[in-house]
Amino acid sequence: MPELPEVEIIRKGLASQIIGKEIAGIDVNLKKSLQGPSESLIGRKIISIDRRAKMLIFNLSDGISLLVHLKLTGQLVFDKKAGDKDGRVAGGHPSADWVGDLPSKFTHVVFNFSDGSVLYFNDLRQFGYIKIYQTEELKSLKVLNDLGYEPFDKEATPEYLMKIISRRPKAKIKQLILDQSVLAGVGNIYADEGLFCAGISPLRTAKELSRTELEQLISCIRKVMDKSFEFGGSSENTFVNAFGEKGEMQNHFNIYRKAGKICPCGGKVKRTVVGGRGTYYCPSCQK
DNA sequence: GTACTTGTTGAACG
């Protein structure tokens, strides 16, 4: 499930390949996966790719933008040549090809570029989407405007969090950092890993945290995300980069999905539920 | 066969 680091990895990978390419044709196999007048995209070029939280924004020529959310199982995979997955490997990377032949039965949208290359949108659980907008419309789009600062923004400070906490005195710290209007781009994995790194229990009421603890937490979320960039993202579920390759971060989790395992501190990792989400923590070193 | 998982939205509630 792509969170901020994974989406950023996809953004970089795609940007290195498809900037300047012209859309020659589009196959829409599942209507809800591509919302809007798809025929209006024909002939447009990809100008740039931005990321906001866990969303990607493709800016096309003539003031059109695509807003892409991969949700739980969405994938964007680029092939240099349609029907030839050897063309998927860029820069000599060995193919950890886990996606297999494309299109597959989970390929819902296919962008065919004028040079014969292809971009596949695959989504096993069909929660993800690509929406077509006028670039201008994005400024007033609720899903974008409601987002809080990202963990790497300089505005993401303990004071920023304290201000939010004062409005939400009952919220548990994990619920707050998972809330996209608080820290945009943080998902379940990096919330748990960040809290573990900071030695803070996900069950703590946010209001009880000191300024120092909040500072530690922010720096820890950055640290685990940085680590994920290094390892090419987490592929615990269905994440692959733009070339269909898995990341390695899941082999370096300290706490996520480790219920019953022994924590480096010697304690036993527990699973519980916070805000309706599976939550992993070590009661002996997270206070 | 059944429970569970996951991010986000939207509805219902106080």
Added chain:
DNA sequence: TCGTTCAACAAGTA
């Protein structure tokens, strides 16, 4: 109006 809780979405995995 605001915060909080919870169902809904899909489909594979345990």
